[in-house]
Amino acid sequence: MNIRVLVVVALLGNVGSGVAQSVSPTLTFEVATIKPQTGELFQSRRSLSPDRFTEPDTTLRELVEYAYELTPLQVLGGPDWMATRRFAIDAKATGTPTRVEMRLLVRALLASRFNLQVHTEKREMAVYLLERVRAGGPLGPLLRPTPSRECAAAVGRADAAGEPDTPPPCGIIRASPVSVTAKGVTISQFARNIRDLGGMTGVDRIVLDRTNLTGAYDIAEMSYRPVETSRLTGGDNDPGFFAALREQLGLKLTSSRASVDVLVVDSVTEPTPD
Secondary structure, eight states: OOOOOEEEEOOOSSTTGGGGOOOOTTOOOSEEEEEEOOSOOOOOOOBOOTTEEEEEEEEHHHHHHHHTTOOGGGEEESOGGGGTOEEEEEEEOSSOOOHHHHHHHHHHHHHHHSOOEEEEEEEEEEEEEEEESSTTSOOOTTEEEOOGGGGOSOOOOGGGOOOTTSOOOTTEEEEETTEEEEEEEOHHHHHHHHTTSTTOSOOOSEEEEOSOOOSOEEEEEEEOBOSOGGGOSSOTTSOBHHHHIIIIISEEEEEEEEEEEEEEEEEOOOOOOO
16 A cells, blocks of 8 residues: 655644643634534645634544644543544634644634633653763764754745655654654654654654754654554665664654643533534
């Protein structure tokens, strides 16, 4: 079977940073529609045009993960339908919100239309620490600092991810189950996205950045062998994901335990039809 490219948007801030932010009562979409998605399930990608938030096929749990900038392992509780019932979202904001403001707008939408009520807690759980193979030593051949002039403008949007054979826009991680390419992303952003890079990496924990690397970096197509090669074509001769990190990026994943921010769903209801 052919490999379907999965575009992963690099997030902003540290893991769980979105949890602490409050929603301004005046920060709401100008207009928003939420409709049940009952058609055939398809691979969709989030579209963030300057004044719109559009998700043609998503679940409430995925919306919560986006709005609060968390991984799936950090969202706890709530009814089963949060992860199974699908919705089509189309919302328009006033003006041109920033990425942070767009997440806050989605939070406000979830509170008003789904009556979502949540609280935060700290939970100790198994994690991976993303570290440098050689502290203070050279990085891997495929990981290089992004020249400041190349990403001086605004970072790319998910709906402007470009063609698969071209470099992604600044601020975007493009991934398939056998490769990762990125342009102008921080290592903390990369760490936060590792858990969901195609689902074939063998990484089953939250990843915390402990590299102390600052600034933006490019990843020049790191290639790796997926965990279940029988389900895919390609990557057979490449190293596994953990080895690829070491050999190609000069980074490593170390098993550990840490206190992590989690979001607990207290109550939620299905939205009223538009």
